[in-house]
Amino acid sequence: xxxxxxxxxxxxxxxxxxxxxxxxxxxxxxxxxxxxxxxxxxxxxxxxxxxxxxxxxxxxxxxxxxxxxxxxxxxxxxxxxxxxxxxxxxxxxxxxxxxxxxxxxxxxxxxxxxxxxxxxxxxxxxxxxxxxxxxxxxxxxxxxxxxxxxxxxxxxxxxxxxxxxxxxxxxxxxxxxxxxxxxxxxxxxxxxxxxxxxxxxxxxxxxxxxxxxxxxxxxxxxxxxxxxxxxxxxxxxxxxxxxxxxxxxxxxxxxx
Amino acid sequence: xxxxxxxxxxxxxxxxxxxxxxxxxxxxxxxxxxxxxxxxxxxxxxxxxxxxxxxxxxxxxxxxxxxxxxxxxxxxxxxxxxxxxxxxxxxxxxxxxxxxxxxxxxxxxxxxxxxxxxxxxxxxxxxxxxxxxxxxxxxxxxxxxxxxxxxxxxxxxxxxxxxxxxxxxxxxxxxxxxxxxxxxxxxxxxxxxxxxxxxxxxxxxxxxxxxxxxxxxxxxxxxxxxxxxxxxxxxxxxxxxxxxxxxxxxxxxxxxxxxxxxxxxxxxxxxxxxxxxxxxxxx
Amino acid sequence: xxxxxxxxxxxxxxxxxxxxxxxxxxxxxxxxxxxxxxxxxxxxxxxxxxxxxxxxxxxxxxxxxxxxxxxxxxxxxxxxxxxxxxxxxxxxxxxxxxxxxxxxxxxxxxxxxxxxxxxxxxxxxxxxxxxxxxxxxxxxxxxxxxxxxxxxxxxxxxxxxxxxxxxxxxxxxxxxxxxxxxxxxxxxxxxxxxxxxxxxxxxxxxxxxxxxxxxxxxxxxxxxxxxxxxxxxxxxxxxxxxxxxxxxxxxxxxxxxxxxxxxxxxxxxxxxxxxxxxxxxxxxxxxxxxxxxxxxxxxxxxxxxxxxxxxxxxxxxxxxxxxxxxxxxxxxxxxxxxxxxxxxxxxxxxxxxxxxxxxxxxxxxxxxxxxxxxxxxxxxxxxxxxxxxxxxxxxxxxxxxxxxxxxxxxxx
Numbered sequence: 017x018x019x020x021x022x023x024x025x026x027x028x029x030x031x032x033x034x035x036x037x038x039x040x041x042x043x044x045x046x047x048x049x050x051x052x053x054x055x056x057x058x059x060x061x062x063x064x065x066x067x068x069x070x071x072x073x074x075x076x077x078x079x080x081x082x083x084x085x086x087x088x089x090x091x092x093x094x095x096x097x098x099x100x101x102x103x104x105x106x107x108x109x110x111x112x113x114x115x116x117x118x119x120x121x122x123x124x125x126x127x128x129x130x131x132x133x134x135x136x137x138x139x140x141x142x143x144x145x146x147x148x149x150x151x152x153x154x155x156x157x158x159x160x161x162x163x164x165x166x167x168x169x170x171x172x173x174x175x176x177x178x179x180x181x182x183x184x185x186x187x188x189x190x191x192x193x194x195x196x197x198x199x200x201x202x203x204x205x206x207x208x209x210x211x212x213x214x215x216x217x218x219x220x221x222x223x224x225x226x227x228x229x230x231x232x233x234x235x236x237x238x239x240x241x242x243x244x245x246x247x248x249x250x251x252x253x254x255x256x257x258x259x260x261x262x263x264x265x266x267x268x269x270x271x272x
Numbered sequence: 273x274x275x276x277x278x279x280x281x282x283x284x285x286x287x288x289x290x291x292x293x294x295x296x297x298x299x300x301x302x303x304x305x306x307x308x309x310x311x312x313x314x315x316x317x318x319x320x321x322x323x324x325x326x327x328x329x330x331x332x333x334x335x336x337x338x339x340x341x342x343x344x345x346x347x348x349x350x351x352x353x354x355x356x357x358x359x360x361x362x363x364x365x366x367x368x369x370x371x372x373x374x375x376x377x378x379x380x381x382x383x384x385x386x387x388x389x390x391x392x393x394x395x396x397x398x399x400x401x402x403x404x405x406x407x408x409x410x411x412x413x414x415x416x417x418x419x420x421x422x423x424x425x426x427x428x429x430x431x432x433x434x435x436x437x438x439x440x441x442x443x444x445x446x447x448x449x450x451x452x453x454x455x456x457x458x459x460x461x462x463x464x465x466x467x468x469x470x471x472x473x474x475x476x477x478x479x480x481x482x483x484x485x486x487x488x489x490x491x492x493x494x495x496x497x498x499x500x501x502x503x504x505x506x507x508x509x510x511x512x513x514x515x516x517x518x519x520x521x522x523x524x525x526x527x528x529x530x531x532x533x534x535x536x537x538x539x540x541x542x543x544x545x546x547x548x549x550x551x552x553x554x555x
Numbered sequence: 556x557x558x559x560x561x562x563x564x565x566x567x568x569x570x571x572x573x574x575x576x577x578x579x580x581x582x583x584x585x586x587x588x589x590x591x592x593x594x595x596x597x598x599x600x601x602x603x604x605x606x607x608x609x610x611x612x613x614x615x616x617x618x619x620x621x622x623x624x625x626x627x628x629x630x631x632x633x634x635x636x637x638x639x640x641x642x643x644x645x646x647x648x649x650x651x652x653x654x655x656x657x658x659x660x661x662x663x664x665x666x667x668x669x670x671x672x673x674x675x676x677x678x679x680x681x682x683x684x685x686x687x688x689x690x691x692x693x694x695x696x697x698x699x700x701x702x703x704x705x706x707x708x709x710x711x712x713x714x715x716x717x718x719x720x721x722x723x724x725x726x727x728x729x730x731x732x733x734x735x736x737x738x739x740x741x742x743x744x745x746x747x748x749x750x751x752x753x754x755x756x757x758x759x760x761x762x763x764x765x766x767x768x769x770x771x772x773x774x775x776x777x778x779x780x781x782x783x784x785x786x787x788x789x790x791x792x793x794x795x796x797x798x799x800x801x802x803x804x805x806x807x808x809x810x811x812x813x814x815x816x817x818x819x820x821x822x823x824x825x826x827x828x829x830x831x832x833x834x835x836x837x838x839x840x841x842x843x844x845x846x847x848x849x850x851x852x853x854x855x856x857x858x859x860x861x862x863x864x865x866x867x868x869x870x871x872x873x874x875x876x877x878x879x880x881x882x883x884x885x886x887x888x889x890x891x892x893x894x895x896x897x898x899x900x901x902x903x904x905x906x907x908x909x910x911x912x913x914x915x916x917x918x919x920x921x922x923x924x925x926x927x928x929x930x931x932x933x934x935x936x937x938x939x940x941x942x943x944x945x946x947x948x949x950x951x952x953x954x955x956x957x958x959x960x961x962x963x964x965x966x967x
Binding site for chain 1: 292298299373376382383389403410431500514517540543
């Protein structure tokens with residue numbers, strides 16, 4: 017019995033951000049000590065639907081950035097890790113792939129800012145893309161590293177012996193097993209990019225206003241209602257991804 | 273084979289370009305700036321900025337970050353282990369297991385924000401306490417955010433760390449067939465506590481060690497969460513770096529670069545050391 | 556098989572390299588801009604048409620943001636076909652952004668104009684980050700009250716046309732009528748009050764908090780005028796140690812026992828609104844009215860200027876030296892200086908920011924409007940507090956106070 021209660025308790029804790037955000041996004045004039053005595057309103061959600069809304073614009077920007085970044089990062093990481101797995105012996109290759117990722121992204125951004133300025137990439141969409149690629153590609157390389165095992169190598173040799181070229185190898189030997197992993201990596205990179213704040217804020221000079229930056233903006237304006245709304249929007253893609261890919265996550269998450 | 277070498281070279285080149293070069297460039301610039309060899313305000317080579325790094329607010333900030341990182345990891349691991357041993361049967365149920373993934377969908381920004389709205393003086397829990405008569409004044413509500421121990425920050429990290437460690441532990445448990453080991457040990461007469469301590473724990477800890485270390489480093493470099501929940505002094509290391517970069521005193525900027533470089537060196541050093549340890553054990 | 560691999564990989568590299576070089580190319584390709592001050596005003600307006608102007612300003616107040624977003628942005632778009640984009644950043648962030656651009660030899664700044672004053676102006680001038688002099692070329696400059704020392708001088712530095720005044724305000728303290736019977740009138744009054752009412756007062760570690768400290772620094776001895784003029788190291792050392800002593804004496808009775816301080820003025824406003832502290836403060840003397848109108852502050856909030864005086868200052872708009880759209884920035888600034896924009900800004904429900912225009916110089920219809928502006932409700936009357944106005948001292952004081960407050964009070 018206590019076990020059931022514990023599980024329910026855990027579930028509640030995990031759901032609590034969602035609940036708090038919903039609560040706040042429908043509230044206004046939330047003065048102390050009101051819990052339910054203050055007015056509830058849909059006006060914040062209505063501003064979401066108005067076209068000049070900063071929210072809509074930043075959703076668009078965030079989606080574009082995350083989609084592009086995860087697509088490129090997954091693709092490149094896949095092949096780069098193949099190169100490392102097959103053609104290198106030292107484990108330092110893989111270790112060094114951790115470096116960009118393990119230094120907090122915002123610290124990396126601070127140190128690289130000079131180069132971004134020189135290339136004229138600060139405050140630009142392209143600059144943010146590049147900056148986020150610098151942390152997602154290494155992640156992707158690490159992610160795929162264990163995929164390129166001797167089994168896959170043997171299969172590639174088999175295809176080669178039977179007269180196939182690289183494309184055939186891809187289609188028959190590699191992709192069938194890799195499909196699931198490619199999808200998971202895509203989603204992981206998507207999440208990294210989607211959640212990114214520090215690096216995006218610093219290199220973007222606040223000009224590229226992704227959803228996370230908007231959340232902070234509302235927080236600093238002491239507008240918890242819009243911040244909650246933006247937070248809810250931030251939660252939607254990950255929740256959707258989680259729902260759609262449950263089986264993938266269960267099998268593959270621990271590879272990261 | 274010639275073709276292999278060409279591929280090898282181009283891939284290695286690509287890898288260097290995208291992964292290693294930025295780090296090298298980053299640290300290079302930071303190094304130059306911090307010793308005064310570049311930058312508008314620079315006066316020439318000086319090690320003074322590095323000297324200030326090991327006193328006063330930098331030292332306390334560094335120690336504070338270590339505390340937050342260590343406490344967050346330790347607490348997350350402890351609670352995950354506790355949950356593993358008490359609720360394992362329930363957790364193998366597919367639906368329950370899936371619920372563990374929920375917190376992973378929450379970004380640090382949101383977690384920081386939610387914890388603030390829940391635990392701050394004017395927050396939800398405070399209002400509940402007030403209305404239920406537990407406190408009669410807002411100032412009597414205990415300090416969870418902007419406090420000396422970083423309780424709010426640790427709670428936020430716990431929210432992310434606990435489920436993730438638990439997922440890993442469950443996987444480790446299965447992979448190492450600890451179920452069967454338990455049965456064998458029991459048939460040999462071992463008591464429940466003994467099994468836990470001597471059989472399960474060592475295997476689990478060894479398996480989860482790399483991830484826990486990695487997460488400790490991540491917690492140390494936390495930025496978004498302490499930005500919302502942290503206190504004035506000492507601050508988390510990353511926040512201090514950004515502050516020094518953007519404060520009024522322009523002479524603080526080289527120090528900020530020194531701090532960033534220092535932090536990068538520590539992270540890379542720790543990671544490399546861990547890698548060597550891990551490979552040693554693995555072999 | 557391997558040949559295709561090579562092609563694959565090289566394509567990827569080329570794509571990225573190509574992408575980067577295109578961006579760099581676009582960024583570097585700038586037609587040399589004619590110095591706008593050599594053009595006539597109609598030519599400036601013509602050149603500015605269809606352009607984009609980026610302004611970096613503090614975005615911590617929703618009313619100010621609304622004024623910009625609901626009034627300024629659409630109006631400059633409609634009248635001058637300019638796209639005004641607002642980027643969030645305050646004081647030191649503006650300086651560090653411009654400084655890192657200068658550090659990297661960047662010839663095109665991300666920022667065109669910025670909301671600045673005092674120490675920001677000082678530091679930007681030091682690194683030669685501002686474009687100017689430009690204010691005399693603005694048609695609306697003829698209405699500006701440059702003779703007023705609170706306007707023509709920014710923290711003791713002559714403006715010299717490098718920044719255009721935007722608004723004028725005086726620092727006030729805001730208190731909760733229910734929690735404070737007798738608002739303290741000087742620093743030692745505060746020491747007494749805080750001792751008797753522990754946990755209800757604190758100072759934010761940012762601009763407004765520093766202005767309070769400056770007001771105390773100046774007023775704690777009998778002649779604040781000794782602070783006017785150039786920075787005096789000895790004077791600062793002597794007076795600031797007195798100040799830190801007083802504050803450290805009070806510290807344990809501050810909110811949270813003085814172990815942490817709010818990092819932003821917004822946080823302090825929230826503590827005040829929740830009733831956690833009895834005092835907040837603002838550089839804008841009519842803040843209390845617009846916050847009550849917004850429903851953020853409770854009805855029983857009042858603002859006042861203590862007898863010992865507080866600092867009055869103006870805030871300004873500057874143009875960055877390497878801005879790519881100086882003409883656009885000039886047009887926007889000129890608009891912000893117009894009687895129309897200044898009047899609207901002064902309405903308490905909109906912003907309540909004092910004007911820098913000389914009412915005497917305005918055409919008669921505007922004179923009337925300004926004279927009959929709706930008055931303050933809970934905020935102190937402007938004429939009365941004028942007598943208690945202190946001038947802003949040299950920017951070095953602000954920079955030092957910022958540093959030393961952290962060192963001597965926060966970190967102890």
